[in-house]
Amino acid sequence: SQTVTILGLESSCDDTAAAILRQTDESPPEILASIVYGQSELHARFGGVVPEIAARAHAEKLDLCVEEALAVAGLSLRDIDAIAVTAGPGLIGGVLSGVMCAKGLAAGLGLPLIGVNHLAGHALTPRLTDGAAYPYLMLLVSGGHCQFLIARGADSFTRLGGTIDDAPGEAFDKTARLLGLPQPGGPSVQAEATKGDARRFRFPRPLLDRPGCDMSFSGLKTALLRARDTILSEKGGLTRQDRADLCASFQAAVVDVLAAKTARAVTIYVEQTPAHPLLAVAGGVAANSAIRARLETVCTDLGVAFTAPPLELCTDNAAMIAYAGLELFHAGHRDDMALVARPRWPL
Numbered sequence: 001s002q003t004v005t006i007l008g009l010e011s012s013c014d015d016t017a018a019a020i021l022r023q024t025d026e027s028p029p030e031i032l033a034s035i036v037y038g039q040s041e042l043h044a045r046f047g048g049v050v051p052e053i054a055a056r057a058h059a060e061k062l063d064l065c066v067e068e069a070l071a072v073a074g075l076s077l078r079d080i081d082a083i084a085v086t087a088g089p090g091l092i093g094g095v096l097s098g099v100m101c102a103k104g105l106a107a108g109l110g111l112p113l114i115g116v117n118h119l120a121g122h123a124l125t126p127r128l129t130d131g132a133a134y135p136y137l138m139l140l141v142s143g144g145h146c147q148f149l150i151a152r153g154a155d156s157f158t159r160l161g162g163t164i165d166d167a168p169g170e171a172f173d174k175t176a177r178l179l180g181l182p183q184p185g186g187p188s189v190q191a192e193a194t195k196g197d198a199r200r201f202r203f204p205r206p207l208l209d210r211p212g213c214d215m216s217f218s219g220l221k222t223a224l225l226r227a228r229d230t231i232l233s234e235k236g237g238l239t240r241q242d243r244a245d246l247c248a249s250f251q252a253a254v255v256d257v258l259a260a261k262t263a264r265a266v267t268i269y270v271e272q273t274p275a276h277p278l279l280a281v282a283g284g285v286a287a288n289s290a291i292r293a294r295l296e297t298v299c300t301d302l303g304v305a306f307t308a309p310p311l312e313l314c315t316d317n318a319a320m321i322a323y324a325g326l327e328l329f330h331a332g333h334r335d336d337m338a339l340v341a342r343p344r345w346p347l
């Protein structure tokens, strides 16, 4: 029997992560360790991720993450069979830190090196958590990404569409900032929204009249800003109810857009007659219970199964990179010291 133990590294945005996965023969892989160091405190006072600060923190934390992952798994570097690393897309300084660390380990230990696309890591997570069968439909929705993909293989994706401007997570974060709510905006806006009236403000649902699966969220934040400023100029301040109503109306617009475009993506996907039709969502915004509930309804109506990985595997982590690396490893994919860090890398 064949056992493969793979170390994965992730450093493409503001999380430094290392994970170890082990797979014996065809059985589902086991996550032996998954360490994530978030950098949000480092960036908090700048109101966004500062690339220079991120790169330095990744470089400092990567070795520590690897050591911790090994300790948690009860392994040493000699037990590792392959190294997988996010080689893009992302902030170039961070990606470079990860790729250099992985190259050092691979060269020093004489191990195969596998460069992984960060988006493929997210997109393959339902296979790690649920054993999802290809082809499945994926909605990746986070602070940085928003796209529909049909996953056909570890190295084979069809993009059906996505945002043409902001990602929904960005819009949630911006909304929170405009209303003086704490960051990250997603959870705080969601909490306010439960107390508000979603029909008080009619925010735009852009591109619904246009065919295809593209979406737009930048107009939403402008509309929200205008609604807030109207209240401010009329009443001089926002009441609790104003804030809740703004959040509820904002969230309803995001939910409507995602639901309508998901229905379209599902329709395109099922035309390919998958044996076990499945929609999976991943990314931080997939944590939103209103979004989840609506997407589940869309799937039920269209006869497609629905799954969302546990939150710690929805957000940035290295277990997904190790898993994608494992599939690529089995497919015979290998990189070498010429592996480059790529700021842009469409699937």
Ligand code: KG4
Pocket: 013, 141, 142, 143, 144, 145, 168, 169, 170, 172, 173, 184, 185, 186, 187, 190, 283, 284, 285, 286, 287, 288, 289, 314, 315, 316
């Ligand atoms: O996947 P993630 O951790 O990082 C990347 O963007 O790659 O996603 C973070 C984003 C943030 O914008 C955060 O506000 C959003 O996910 N988020 C949510 C919720 N929880 C996190 N958005 C809406 N509702 C939530 N409950």
Ligand code: ZN
Pocket: 118, 122, 142, 144, 315, 316
């Ligand atoms: Zn991500």
